[in-house]
Amino acid sequence: MVRTGQGPGRPRDSEIDEAVLGAARELLAEVGYAAVTMDAAAARAGTSKAAIYRRYRSKAELLFAAAVHSPAPAPTADTGSLAGDLAALARRVLSDMTTPAAREVAPQVVAEVARSPEAARRLRDVFVSGERAEVDAVLDRATGRGELPTRPDVATVHRVLGGALFFSVFVIGEEPDEAALADVVDLLVAGLTTRSTLPS
Amino acid sequence: MVRTGQGPGRPRDSEIDEAVLGAARELLAEVGYAAVTMDAAAARAGTSKAAIYRRYRSKAELLFAAAVHSPAPAPTADTGSLAGDLAALARRVLSDMTTPAAREVAPQVVAEVARSPEAARRLRDVFVSGERAEVDAVLDRATGRGELPTRPDVATVHRVLGGALFFSVFVIGEEPDEAALADVVDLLVAGLTTRSTLPS
Numbered sequence: 001m002v003r004t005g006q007g008p009g010r011p012r013d014s015e016i017d018e019a020v021l022g023a024a025r026e027l028l029a030e031v032g033y034a035a036v037t038m039d040a041a042a043a044r045a046g047t048s049k050a051a052i053y054r055r056y057r058s059k060a061e062l063l064f065a066a067a068v069h070s071p072a073p074a075p076t077a078d079t080g081s082l083a084g085d086l087a088a089l090a091r092r093v094l095s096d097m098t099t100p101a102a103r104e105v106a107p108q109v110v111a112e113v114a115r116s117p118e119a120a121r122r123l124r125d126v127f128v129s130g131e132r133a134e135v136d137a138v139l140d141r142a143t144g145r146g147e148l149p150t151r152p153d154v155a156t157v158h159r160v161l162g163g164a165l166f167f168s169v170f171v172i173g174e175e176p177d178e179a180a181l182a183d184v185v186d187l188l189v190a191g192l193t194t195r196s197t198l199p200s
Numbered sequence: 201m202v203r204t205g206q207g208p209g210r211p212r213d214s215e216i217d218e219a220v221l222g223a224a225r226e227l228l229a230e231v232g233y234a235a236v237t238m239d240a241a242a243a244r245a246g247t248s249k250a251a252i253y254r255r256y257r258s259k260a261e262l263l264f265a266a267a268v269h270s271p272a273p274a275p276t277a278d279t280g281s282l283a284g285d286l287a288a289l290a291r292r293v294l295s296d297m298t299t300p301a302a303r304e305v306a307p308q309v310v311a312e313v314a315r316s317p318e319a320a321r322r323l324r325d326v327f328v329s330g331e332r333a334e335v336d337a338v339l340d341r342a343t344g345r346g347e348l349p350t351r352p353d354v355a356t357v358h359r360v361l362g363g364a365l366f367f368s369v370f371v372i373g374e375e376p377d378e379a380a381l382a383d384v385v386d387l388l389v390a391g392l393t394t395r396s397t398l399p400s
Contacts, residue, residue, distance in 0.1 A: 107310045110307045113373040171313060187352070
């Protein structure tokens with residue numbers, strides 16, 4: 001993607017980014033996922049549909065970014081331990097999943113993934129890779145502290161942590177409380193810090 | 201639910217059970233979740249709608265049972281170790297999740313859980329409790345073998361294992377291969393067998 005130079009009177013890219021996400025969130029709350037259109041998002045954001053498509057290839061991508069997290073989520077703060085970092089990450093992910101916007105979008109993402117392997121691949125490339133980068137940074141720090149006997153597979157940790165939270169909220173329909181969240185993190189930390197070898 | 205006595209000329213309950221589930225599976229494959237009706241399932245099964253409602257309180261329950269698993273899934277075979285039992289359970293659950301019928305039903309279950317707290321509660325009472333009973337039996341055997349320093353919370357183990365599989369198949373859209381499945385199970389077993397205390 002080539003960004004053109006910005007004249008003094010034009011909104012900056014970051015302003016358009018924010019306007020587009022804000023417009024998408026408003027529309028989601030007002031009309032629901034099915035009725036949101038790229039045209040309406042562009043009009044509400046005061047920009048062009050082309051400007052939105054330069055950022056998101058589909059409505060599913062736009063609404064995921066607006067409702068759940070951006071393609072590059074902010075890194076988890078360094079709490080000084082793997083247990084602390086994973087607890088902080090789990091709380092952040094749970095909080096991302098339980099907003100009204102996320103509750104509106106998540107079932108649609110599952111439907112989209114089931115309907116279209118191409119949409120699933122794009123969502124993986126754009127959003128899952130961002131989530132795994134975040135997990136990877138946490139595992140990097142733990143490795144640096146000497147907390148991990150072996151380097152875990154980042155996809156496994158992502159599956160277990162993201163899966164436990166998603167499954168609880170959206171499949172079982174039971175949001176984990178602090179104790180349940182702590183128990184999942186504790187189990188994960190115990191597993192990660194005691195495995196002597198990765199299975200082949 | 202009161203079962204009436206069966207005369208010699210009437211189909212037995214277990215025959216009706218199977219006919220209803222078979223009819224639901226056929227209809228799912230032929231017309232898809234949205235177009236299945238309880239009337240059509242009754243007609244196809246050669247029974248009454250009342251007979252279906254004695255077994256399942258809603259279309260969602262009938263189709264979950266037909267496509268994924270019964271309210272009381274068969275117990276996991278005793279393989280002689282926690283690692284073996286959890287691997288067998290994980291393979292069974294993955295296989296249950298990846299049939300064409302389950303792929304048709306799972307997104308609808310997520311949509312139903314998001315739409316109706318009452319439907320979510322029923323699905324938990326009927327199906328999640330069956331899944332947790334299965335996990336519980338595996339943990340009971342491991343406790344009996346002396347493999348577990350403490351009794352784990354069954355809901356945590358269910359969330360982690362079920363969640364990792366569901367998330368992979370239906371959210372990431374990436375079915376875990378044997379190595380990925382083994383890595384999840386290995387992490388879980390390492391965590392369960394080394395935790396010295398449950399977090400409070």
